[in-house]
Amino acid sequence: MLKAVNFQDLRQKLAVALDNRVRAITAGLGIDELRNVLRGDPPVEKPNPRYKVHTTSFLFHIRPRYYQKGSTILSHTFRLGFFTMFFFMVELVTGVILMIYYVPTPNAAYQSILQIMSEVPFGNLMRDLHRLGAEAMVIFTFLHMLRTYFTGSYKKERSFTWLTGVVLLGVTLFLSFFGYLLPWDQLAYWAVTIGTSMAEAAPIGGNELNLLLRGAPDIGAGGLLRAYLLHVILLPLVAILVISIHYYKVAREHGISLPARYDEISLPKEVEKEVKSRQDYLPDLFSHEIYLTVLGLFILIVVTIFFYGGAPLEHIANPQQTPLDTKAPWYFWWLQGMLKLGDKSLMGVILPSLLVVLLFAVPYIDRNPSRLFVRRPVAVAIGVMFVLTLIMLSYMGLPVYGIETPAATRIVQDMAPEEGMGPLREVPYDQLQTGIYIANETPSENLCPELDFGCPKLEEFFETYTERLNAAIESQDLPNGEAIMLIEDWQENLKKVTMRILWDDPESGERREYFRHIYIHKNHGGE
Amino acid sequence: MSRFNLEITLGAVLVAVTSIVLIVYGLNEPARMARAEEEQRAQAIEVGAGLFESNCSGCHGLKGEGIPGLCPPLNDAHFFTNRLEEVRWSGSLEDYIISTVAGGRLVSTRPDRYAGNTPLGEPAMPPWSEEYGGPLRLDQIRDIAQFIVNWESTALGEVVIEELPTPTPRPEEAEDPVARGRIVYNERGCGGCHTIEGLSAGIVGPNLSQVGAVAGTRVPDQSAEDYLRESILNPNAHVVEGFQPNIMPQNFGELISPEQLSDLVAFLLAQQ
Numbered sequence: 001m002l003k004a005v006n007f008q009d010l011r012q013k014l015a016v017a018l019d020n021r022v023r024a025i026t027a028g029l030g031i032d033e034l035r036n037v038l039r040g041d042p043p044v045e046k047p048n049p050r051y052k053v054h055t056t057s058f059l060f061h062i063r064p065r066y067y068q069k070g071s072t073i074l075s076h077t078f079r080l081g082f083f084t085m086f087f088f089m090v091e092l093v094t095g096v097i098l099m100i101y102y103v104p105t106p107n108a109a110y111q112s113i114l115q116i117m118s119e120v121p122f123g124n125l126m127r128d129l130h131r132l133g134a135e136a137m138v139i140f141t142f143l144h145m146l147r148t149y150f151t152g153s154y155k156k157e158r159s160f161t162w163l164t165g166v167v168l169l170g171v172t173l174f175l176s177f178f179g180y181l182l183p184w185d186q187l188a189y190w191a192v193t194i195g196t197s198m199a200e201a202a203p204i205g206g207n208e209l210n211l212l213l214r215g216a217p218d219i220g221a222g223g224l225l226r227a228y229l230l231h232v233i234l235l236p237l238v239a240i241l242v243i244s245i246h247y248y249k250v251a252r253e254h255g256i257s258l259p260a261r262y263d264e265i266s267l268p269k270e271v272e273k274e275v276k277s278r279q280d281y282l283p284d285l286f287s288h289e290i291y292l293t294v295l296g297l298f299i300l301i302v303v304t305i306f307f308y309g310g311a312p313l314e315h316i317a318n319p320q321q322t323p324l325d326t327k328a329p330w331y332f333w334w335l336q337g338m339l340k341l342g343d344k345s346l347m348g349v350i351l352p353s354l355l356v357v358l359l360f361a362v363p364y365i366d367r368n369p370s371r372l373f374v375r376r377p378v379a380v381a382i383g384v385m386f387v388l389t390l391i392m393l394s395y396m397g398l399p400v401y402g403i404e405t406p407a408a409t410r411i412v413q414d415m416a417p418e419e420g421m422g423p424l425r426e427v428p429y430d431q432l433q434t435g436i437y438i439a440n441e442t443p444s445e446n447l448c449p450e451l452d453f454g455c456p457k458l459e460e461f462f463e464t465y466t467e468r469l470n471a472a473i474e475s476q477d478l479p480n481g482e483a484i485m486l487i488e489d490w491q492e493n494l495k496k497v498t499m500r501i502l503w504d505d506p507e508s509g510e511r512r513e514y515f516r517h518i519y520i521h522k523n524h525g526g527e
Numbered sequence: 528m529s530r531f532n533l534e535i536t537l538g539a540v541l542v543a544v545t546s547i548v549l550i551v552y553g554l555n556e557p558a559r560m561a562r563a564e565e566e567q568r569a570q571a572i573e574v575g576a577g578l579f580e581s582n583c584s585g586c587h588g589l590k591g592e593g594i595p596g597l598c599p600p601l602n603d604a605h606f607f608t609n610r611l612e613e614v615r616w617s618g619s620l621e622d623y624i625i626s627t628v629a630g631g632r633l634v635s636t637r638p639d640r641y642a643g644n645t646p647l648g649e650p651a652m653p654p655w656s657e658e659y660g661g662p663l664r665l666d667q668i669r670d671i672a673q674f675i676v677n678w679e680s681t682a683l684g685e686v687v688i689e690e691l692p693t694p695t696p697r698p699e700e701a702e703d704p705v706a707r708g709r710i711v712y713n714e715r716g717c718g719g720c721h722t723i724e725g726l727s728a729g730i731v732g733p734n735l736s737q738v739g740a741v742a743g744t745r746v747p748d749q750s751a752e753d754y755l756r757e758s759i760l761n762p763n764a765h766v767v768e769g770f771q772p773n774i775m776p777q778n779f780g781e782l783i784s785p786e787q788l789s790d791l792v793a794f795l796l797a798q799q
């Protein structure tokens with residue numbers, strides 16, 4: 001019976017069957033062709049089957065068939081758009097994983113973050129990646145916009161692409177903003193309270209918008225759920241839709257702009273031919289994308305694991321307790337800076353809206369057809385001014401600028417902040433020797449003779465505390481000031497530190513006092 | 528090497544390196560998670576300590592020592608070894624604390640020794656959870672419970688906490704009976720039940736913010752000083768209208784020395 005089987009025939013039939021299967025899966029590439037693609041070799045069949053894939057396959061049809069060689073050089077695009085998309089994908093994947101554990105109610109949200117950090121394998125990594133990825137996405141979106149502006153790539157047929165890009169910048173910022181609230185800690189709660197209160201300042205419908213966002217006069221269960229739904233459903237859907245439009249324009253309609261020096265200056269024939277020749281998607285652009293993805297993942301993961309201190313998490317949100325230092329996320333510092341300059345509705349709503357309108361209108365305002373730097377000095381100057389203004393405003397948005405805290409409060413807050421580590425918590429637990437320490441009375445050297453290695457960190461801390469007090473006495477902020485630090489054993493592995501500052505009130509002459517109790521547990525952690 | 532080949536090679540190396548980094552990170556996860564859990568517990572205790580001081584210490588003492596005749600101690604061996612059996616509680620001590628703090632207690636389980644001994648009087652302990660009209664959220668109550676449970680090792684005598692030597696009072700304080708009386712007022716937990724503006728905000732007993740002015744007018748022919756003395760030693764002698772007898776501990780005479788009593792009276796007289 002075996003003799004009846006023709007092996008030669010069987011092999012051929014198998015090869016044909018396999019080839020057909022491969023063609024079905026790759027939407028047109030045969031097995032030999034696929035091998036050549038993977039090896040970076042030129043196509044074997046004619047007409048080039050690699051172009052056919054772009055019409056038969058959905059995933060390939062939304063990708064470009066080729067870009068002009070001159071437009072793909074690294075120093076022209078810096079791959080900023082690609083990496084923005086890369087980080088968006090990172091956010092999608094890590095976000096879905098975080099969604100498994102996250103519960104969007106005020107009673108459970110914070111607890112679920114703690115759970116992600118302590119009970120879910122790789123949970124902390126996912127959270128850090130999500131946080132860092134979000135910040136990177138904001139940076140790359142912004143840089144991508146700057147690049148497009150400075151190379152003049154928003155002109156003519158690309159003006160609509162620019163417009164979708166501005167929408168995407170807004171979507172990215174709103175995604176970050178609403179995601180910021182979800183951990184439901186003090187940082188989140190107060191930053192978003194300030195943010196949404198800005199909506200209130202809108203001259204028309206501000207109150208209603210604020211109410212719509214928060215679900216109640218104050219952020220509570222309603223506000224958290226709304227932020228959550230915006231963050232995980234509405235905004236990502238909008239983002240995917242607009243990204244698709246944005247990318248389709250680039251990939252299928254006008255391509256990436258050529259650097260202006262290739263486009264507007266007459267070039268030698270062979271250079272022009274090289275610059276305008278095709279860089280095919282298969283295999284060159286495709287392999288390059290895979291390479292960039294791998295590179296991006298490598299850098300992101302290594303940075304997150306080895307160099308990132310961890311996504312911040314402060315104490316659970318407490319509507320009754322306004323923190324001393326509230327700070328918006330860094331990408332909104334410019335807005336905070338503007339708010340310090342003037343009226344809330346003018347600076348917080350009207351001017352930023354005007355700015356958005358201007359951004360939208362850039363291609364329609366700038367009618368200069370040239371894209372060369374030297375032929376558009378005004379546009380370039382405006383761009384540079386814009387960046388410098390943003391940096392300046394961001395600096396002014398920092399709490400150090402223009403916010404006065406009473407001297408005693410400031411000293412204690414700087415030495416032992418309500419949130420985060422600060423100098424006091426950085427003193428190792430073993431060095432917190434119990435006792436009463438009085439600035440300018442207790443000698444700050446050799447504080448702990450009974451400890452084997454002394455307590456250099458505590459001495460250093462106490463010295464700084466004394467210096468801060470003396471500086472404040474000298475500047476007449478704390479006339480006749482006294483500073484006391486009390487360290488007590490409170491429970492097993494728990495110490496209580498009392499920082500107390502007394503001074504004469506310059507106006508009434510009365511003795512005033514400010515103090516804070518800080519409890520420190522041995523296992524508090526931190527670096 | 529062409530760019531294509533270079534990128535494929537480099538990409539393969541990067542995939543390998545990234546995988547190794549992730550595997551090593553994964554092997555370290557159990558240890559990291561255990562540490563994170565420890566840290567979270569430590570931070571809960573820190574927060575709980577602050578909440579205990581501002582909410583509970585008025586009655587239960589700054590260090591959970593309680594006030595004889597008013598509030599039970601939370602830092603003694605009895606609380607950690609016998610309490611659950613005494614009240615027939617089947618859950619953990621932490622759950623017991625959370626439940627008691629959240630819902631309060633209408634009637635004392637030990638009416639012979641602590642407040643809450645009259646069926647129609649003030650509750651032994653008011654409810655503290657927001658849900659039942661108190662000021663605290665559930666997560667805060669959980670933190671307080673973690674803090675209280677952390678007294679176990681000292682309560683059972685496994686760990687000894689050394690008290691700081693009492694700082695020598697400033698000379699002007701040591702000589703001023705009013706200042707000394709203020710210390711007695713704080714130490715004995717008077718503020719747990721009584722209000723003195725700027726010092727304490729208890730609502731179980733009468734407001735003492737103006738007691739220095741009122742005391743002399745309460746009983747004909749009795750001086751303010753005598754009235755206060757009598758009211759501390761024998762609280763049921765004259766009960767202010769609107770309040771119940773037998774709420775205030777009857778045994779302050781045994782708890783404080785005659786000097787402390789005079790200081791306390793001097794302090795109260797100064798509340799005009």
